[in-house]
Amino acid sequence: MTYLSTQLIHHPYSPPAGFAAPQPGVFKASTVIFANVAAMRNTEWKDKSGYTYGLHGTPTSFILEERLCTLEGGLQCLLVPSGLAAIANVALALLKTGDEVLIPDNAYGPNKTLADGELKNWGITHRFYDPMDPSDLVAKISSRTRLVWLEAAGSVTLEFPDLLELTHICRSRGVISALDNTWGAGLAFQPFDLEPGGSTGLGVDISVHALTKYPSGGGDVLMGSIITRDPGLHMRLKLCHMRLGLGVAANDVEAVLRSLPSMALRYQAHDRSARALAQWCTQRGEFAQVLHPALPEAPGHAHWQALCAAEIGGAAGLLSVIFHERYSQSQVDAFCDALKYFKLGYSWGGPMSLVVPYGLASIRQTWPTHLARGTLVRFSVGLESVADLQSDLEQALASMV
Ligand SMILES: *Cc1c(COP(=O)(O)O)cnc(C)c1O
Numbered sequence: 001m002t003y004l005s006t007q008l009i010h011h012p013y014s015p016p017a018g019f020a021a022p023q024p025g026v027f028k029a030s031t032v033i034f035a036n037v038a039a040m041r042n043t044e045w046k047d048k049s050g051y052t053y054g055l056h057g058t059p060t061s062f063i064l065e066e067r068l069c070t071l072e073g074g075l076q077c078l079l080v081p082s083g084l085a086a087i088a089n090v091a092l093a094l095l096k097t098g099d100e101v102l103i104p105d106n107a108y109g110p111n112k113t114l115a116d117g118e119l120k121n122w123g124i125t126h127r128f129y130d131p132m133d134p135s136d137l138v139a140k141i142s143s144r145t146r147l148v149w150l151e152a153a154g155s156v157t158l159e160f161p162d163l164l165e166l167t168h169i170c171r172s173r174g175v176i177s178a179l180d181n182t183w184g185a186g187l188a189f190q191p192f193d194l195e196p197g198g199s200t201g202l203g204v205d206i207s208v209h210a211l212t213k214y215p216s217g218g219g220d221v222l223m224g225s226i227i228t229r230d231p232g233l234h235m236r237l238k239l240c241h242m243r244l245g246l247g248v249a250a251n252d253v254e255a256v257l258r259s260l261p262s263m264a265l266r267y268q269a270h271d272r273s274a275r276a277l278a279q280w281c282t283q284r285g286e287f288a289q290v291l292h293p294a295l296p297e298a299p300g301h302a303h304w305q306a307l308c309a310a311e312i313g314g315a316a317g318l319l320s321v322i323f324h325e326r327y328s329q330s331q332v333d334a335f336c337d338a339l340k341y342f343k344l345g346y347s348w349g350g351p352m353s354l355v356v357p358y359g360l361a362s363i364r365q366t367w368p369t370h371l372a373r374g375t376l377v378r379f380s381v382g383l384e385s386v387a388d389l390q391s392d393l394e395q396a397l398a399s400m401v
Contacts, residue, residue: 023258027058028250046238055247064253065225067260068215071186072207073193074227076234078241079248083182083210086224087111088118090178090206091147093240097123100144104131104161105365106154108180112363128365131161132300134169141173150179150204152189153293153304156358156378157371158320160293160300163307164194167204176233178206183316185214187267188308192229196306205233212347214316217259217266219350221252266383270317270349273389274381278319280390286327286397288372291320299370317381318348320358322374331400332357332375338396341384348380353389355379 019025032051034040043050048062057065065077080086091114095101101119103112105128115126125144130136131154141148148170153160163179170177181191181204192203209215211223226241228234278292293304294315308314323332336344342355358376361367381389 023254024060024063026250026254027060029054029058032058046235055245056242058250060250060253060257061248064257064260067257068186068209068211068225069227071215071260071263072181072209072227073186073190073203073229074207075229076227076231076238078226078234078237078246079211079253080224080226080241080246081248082222083108083180083208083212083224084110084114085246086208086210086226087180088114089226089237089241089244089246090208091115091119091124092244093237094147094176095119095124098144099146100125100127100142101147101149102127102129102137102140102145103149104129104151104154105368106131106157106159107149107151108155108182109363111149111180130368131166132159132368132370134162134165137166137169141169141175145173145175148175148177150177151183152179152181152307153183153300153316153318156320156360156363156376157368158291158293158298158318159368159370160298160304160307162300162303163189163204164202167194167202170205171202176206177204178208179204180210181207182210182213183318184308185209185263185267185316187214187264188314188316191227194307201229203229205230206237211256213349214263214267214270215256215260215349217263217349217351218255219347219352221255223248223252223256267314267316269383270381271314273383273386274317274319274379275315276386277379277381277389277393281319281321281393284397286323286400287321288324288374289322291322291371292318299368318378319381320376320378322372322376325374327375327400329375332377335396335400336377338399339392340395341382341389341392342379351383353380353382353384 043052045052045056068077127140129140152163179191191207194203207227209225275294281290336355336357342353345354356378360376
């Protein structure tokens with residue numbers, strides 16, 4: 001080799017093998033190199049026995065996939081660029097024109113928007129069901145129903161459904177169930193083993209997870225996963241994933257791998273603080289209702305307790321309050337603006353506490369009878385001192401009058 005430009009691309013040095021460190025290596029690739037044409041033609045990627053192209057996996061992405069399978073008790077995992085992309089991948093892989101998808105009315109908002117946008121445009125219909133009333137799901141499953149979404153606890157209002165019963169209904173009607181497991185994060189309960197005692201295999205068919213939240217833990221990474229326990233179902237999802245070109249960046253995978261070992265501890269810390277603040281909020285006169293599944297009066301508390309009170313268990317770091325109707329929207333907005341540690345921002349699962357005021361009437365089909373009327377504010381409780389967070393709520397409430 002003569003020229004420097006060539007030498008710097010085709011360099012003969014390889015480092016010694018056997019390097020070991022606490023964190024795995026970060027392999028970054030679009031192109032993957034083959035030893036010869038036969039290897040190029042014959043290398044298989046679908047069963048993860050080899051590497052063919054960056055989109056189809058690297059050692060780094062395979063490691064994260066396997067750890068996430070362990071986390072959620074699944075056998076196969078796909079990584080996608082966001083939690084919403086995971087939801088979309090499931091819908092696009094499993095639904096075609098003429099099919100129907102059922103979505104709980106308290107589902108993550110963009111799941112409903114996807115159904116009302118692209119899915120509707122492609123002739124796929126959807127209906128919203130009341131997740132707190134299993135008979136409503138039974139009544140809405142039809143011969144066209146191909147997919148039922150589940151969420152526990154529900155977005156924003158945090159009702160905890162009878163997940164075991166809902167899953168049972170889907171199973172007995174032969175409909176695929178997909179759980180958005182971002183809240184439980186694989187820690188509060190095992191989505192593929194919902195029965196007390198576990199290991200009976202009665203659970204959801206698919207678990208999607210916004211790794212953006214607790215697995216990332218930093219508020220700085222967007223990623224999602226789709227986990228299954230069925231090779232055939234996994235392959236349907238995987239081929240769609242491949243055709244859509246849903247890749248994830250190696251540096252983002254690295255960030256999640258770095259955060260994953262501390263996730264259980266962080267989850268417990270978020271949980272402890274959120275419970276303490278929820279309890280404190282119940283003593284305040286400003287709120288008509290405090291929504292947190294560990295509160296005995298919370299909608300679905302018994303279902304939460306049956307599923308999440310054991311082992312690591314837990315209730316994540318989310319908490320919502322409904323202000324008494326005597327408070328105007330602008331007063332509640334002023335409360336949110338007055339908060340100092342709770343920052344205004346979407347998402348959750350990072351170290352910084354966040355707050356979002358929600359107009360519930362615009363995101364629900366009907367105002368559920370178990371919810372008080374009034375303006376709802378959702379808090380994502382971070383890792384700050386809970387005493388500081390409580391003082392922050394206190395001073396912002398004091399500033400409202
Ligand atoms: C945040 C979130 C998502 C979407 O995750 P992104 O990575 O932001 O797209 C999906 N479901 C739930 C319940 C979420 O909280």
